Amino acid sequence: MATRSRFALALRRARICAPQSSRPAALRPLTQLRWQSTANTDNEAAAKAATSTSKEIKFTSETYPEIKRDPRYAQLTEEHVKFFTDLLGEGSAVIDGVTKDATDDIEPFNGDWMRKYKGHTKLVLKPGSTEEVSKVLKYCNDHMLAVVPQGGNSGLVGGSVPVFDEIVINMSRMNEIRSFDEVSGTLVVDAGCILEVADNYLKEKGYIFPLDLGAKGSCHIGGNVATNAGGLRLLRYGSLHGNVLGIEAVLPDGTIVDDLSKLRKNNTGYDLKQLFIGGEGTIGIITGVSILCPQRSNAVNVAFLGLESFEKVQQAFREAKGQLSEILSAFELMDSYSQDLVHRVTKNKHPLEGEHPFYCLIETSGSNSEHDNEKLEKFLEYVMEKGIVADGVLAQDATQIKSLWGWREGIPECLGHWGGVYKYDLSIPISELYSLVEDTREKITKAGLIGDGDKDPVVGVVGYGHMGDSNLHLNVATRTFDKRVEKELEPFVYEWVSKRNGSISAEHGLGLAKKNYIGYSRSETMIKLMKQIKNLYDPNGIMNPYKYI
Amino acid sequence: MATRSRFALALRRARICAPQSSRPAALRPLTQLRWQSTANTDNEAAAKAATSTSKEIKFTSETYPEIKRDPRYAQLTEEHVKFFTDLLGEGSAVIDGVTKDATDDIEPFNGDWMRKYKGHTKLVLKPGSTEEVSKVLKYCNDHMLAVVPQGGNSGLVGGSVPVFDEIVINMSRMNEIRSFDEVSGTLVVDAGCILEVADNYLKEKGYIFPLDLGAKGSCHIGGNVATNAGGLRLLRYGSLHGNVLGIEAVLPDGTIVDDLSKLRKNNTGYDLKQLFIGGEGTIGIITGVSILCPQRSNAVNVAFLGLESFEKVQQAFREAKGQLSEILSAFELMDSYSQDLVHRVTKNKHPLEGEHPFYCLIETSGSNSEHDNEKLEKFLEYVMEKGIVADGVLAQDATQIKSLWGWREGIPECLGHWGGVYKYDLSIPISELYSLVEDTREKITKAGLIGDGDKDPVVGVVGYGHMGDSNLHLNVATRTFDKRVEKELEPFVYEWVSKRNGSISAEHGLGLAKKNYIGYSRSETMIKLMKQIKNLYDPNGIMNPYKYI
Incomplete structure (x- = not known):
């Protein structure tokens, strides 16, 4: 294809007349990359690695001793259980101490995948229809039985696991x-x-x-x-x-x-x-x-770029918005710290040679691959010629696309490898987005809490996220949850974000984790209005208690 | 440009091997169209023509005698007026019988542009800040004074004009x-x-x-x-x-x-x-x-197509979605009846020669005009070769784009030329979208209410709208509002839509016009839940009364 060779030419040109990049040697034709054949299993490996460290999971009620079981809620009785099993059939309920086969053990419903929250539920109900959900909820409401709705239980803020003995209403049987x-x-x-x-x-x-x-x-x-x-x-x-x-x-x-x-x-x-x-x-x-649902794009392209400063990341984003416009489908940010930790866990070879302070993953999706290639290559030529981007690779096929995405999507799981992760999901005005990571790292470093030693609680302070949405994930990977680390982080992070009119929860939600911090993003008036809505629909307070607002 | 000539070639090809179109002679190079020089003023002309028929506007309270003024609301007193003028300054209030200069006459605030609704307000307030709005509303709430919020007053359902003596809160001063x-x-x-x-x-x-x-x-x-x-x-x-x-x-x-x-x-x-x-x-x-706000597209193209059946309109839409995908920014439908009425009012020459039962306006917006042209021309070649589209023109510049849009945007105003318009704004599953227009026309025709005579109440039953959103505007242009016509239309139209799980108000809202028909689109449960919200926020019911739900 003409455009493809034009791109290679431009890259060579870029190499010759490259502006003052600190790593000019890194500029090379994007097609020369040797790809890992293990691409497909990156995430699985990461997941296994991440969960290999076995640790005792504390009950949420112990981690948060200030939260007390609300005495308004009834205790589960045999009569209650009989009502539910009569309604749903025994196969649709998991009852602690009664149902005991391997797959239907109650523990998975009591905890989350991060092994951070653990509840005391004695009953999991799996309704099979909307009418069954209606009958279950009405009964719970009439009998003051608290409930936790539960989907795939993949949340990050403890929203879908019980705190005490709330009944879990698991939706997995309604899957059509x-x-x-x-x-x-x-x-x-x-x-x-x-x-x-x-x-x-x-x-x-x-x-x-x-x-x-x-x-x-x-x-x-x-x-x-x-x-x-x-x-x-x-x-x-x-x-x-x-x-x-x-x-x-x-x-x-x-x-x-x-x-x-x-x-x-x-x-x-x-x-x-x-x-x-x-x-x-x-x-x-x-x-x-x-x-x-939108039409699926025939053409999907992914480029992975190395950049020398966050200022250049912003420039690249502005250019991508302008030049790629309607075909831009993702603009993801990863700092070098995050990539280093992913590498340490997966041992995979990083897509770019040399190290750069920042990496971006750009995805385009469009209906015409020739047009999209031309737009993307023109954009890449531009950002490399202008010295905005120091190095980059362009995926040549679906496997390479998946592998590049693995360096972004694999971060959350890999960070858990050493023990635990303090996770913050924040909306911050884009110009200051990364400053929080630097300020946090400096604070943790000054407190002497970060290092490679077994006794150092913090492994790394990393930043990544959805640049296109001004959404930063600030993650602090630790060997162990340590009160000293927590003291450095909170309320510091929330205050920092609040000062910049950001959001303390961009996309993860409030759940149990952020419940106490909503005041950093919402006014008293707004919280009052929200409580009004809660009271309107759930006057007995049986729905997912101890969480949200 | 190579693509442009390729398109012309294809069109010629299409003419030679055109499938069984009822008007093969209409196929011609799109560039041969002679454009009207009056393009820019199409809409203005239409507007003037539409409003030239002077008619006495009835008070809404007379048109809807079943609506009674709610005696809970206080009558406006001099003391109330004094509070408001002290708060806002006299220049920010229009008081019936007091303020009497030409521009600040109170009548424009009491009526709508369709001349369909007319209220009895004696006071218009124009707050200049959020704090002033807050003080005005609090006072009205404390004194049980009903209010109508009013923006540009361009609505179609009477939502922004008073029914009785509600105070108009006009927002025009807060315009920064x-x-x-x-x-x-x-x-x-x-x-x-x-x-x-x-x-x-x-x-x-x-x-x-x-x-x-x-x-x-x-x-x-x-x-x-x-x-x-x-x-x-x-x-x-x-x-x-x-x-x-x-x-x-x-x-x-x-x-x-x-x-x-x-x-x-x-x-x-x-x-x-x-x-x-x-x-x-x-x-x-x-x-x-x-x-x-999204980035503005550098490249905007508009094509205007003639099609022989609604089945072909659907085919064209499916192809446009698939082939134009991310650059498709509008897909508008107009039937021949609507175009005929626009022509009768504006006297402009229609962009297509010959008559077609249906017309579509397709707009693309993208970042690269060469790519967009290629996509659009490829699409047009395809739909003409396949006989999906019988004839079409492609705008060559911004003036032509505006002129083509005029044939779509001018419809609502032109329809008012003869007197009044019964307007329905409906969401209907796309396959049945146009059947409603045919069924309605048949019903009106059978009732002997349509014709070219001065005594015939109905001028035409037309359908147009946003095909891309499954949103039909069914309009019945009349010489006079006639109870016989209304009886044919209602509840027929609402029942028809309800049977197909459509919406009786796709985008215009409920206002006063649709208030009584919400039951055709919403269940008792939903209406009950909505009333709960209304009562929660506006327990005194002072906000925009007699309307909505």
């Missing part, structure tokens, strides 16, 4: 695709449908789910909507508040909210479904979702 | 652009900022407002958000529920809802601002809006 309209792209699914299952279904129809995230293989769409998940392609497809067309949900009193519209436009009254998007299961349980 | 971030594209404006003013401002910065509609020269952004306006480019940029990042609003009790976030992601509690988007001023007044 209800309908799909091939002209409009409207998909209707049960809440318990796994994101990847839906996306694979859509793939066959030439469509794509407008949300993608690392946990796609296990997270439920209902959970995605309940937590207003953002993920990797929000930059392109927008937020769930715009894409979700309808919701079916059940209120604590058993009322079925039948708002499962398949229409793109429907201006007939308050858009109540929006309260459930990001409501984190505190006012009801989502049982069905109708969502507008 | 507060801030714009050139990296993120986040615009913050006062609610009274005119849409076109904001868009022109953004144009200079290389950005575009993610909403466009015919009334852009007068409508306020606050009104757009309060009515969840859809408009011409929702297909590309999505709905306001996705694009609005933050809202500042005032509740009836004077509480300022300070939710004016500039962040793309902010998962810290219920997304309360969503209730104000489409809330039609019934729970509070929006005073400020923060909105994410």
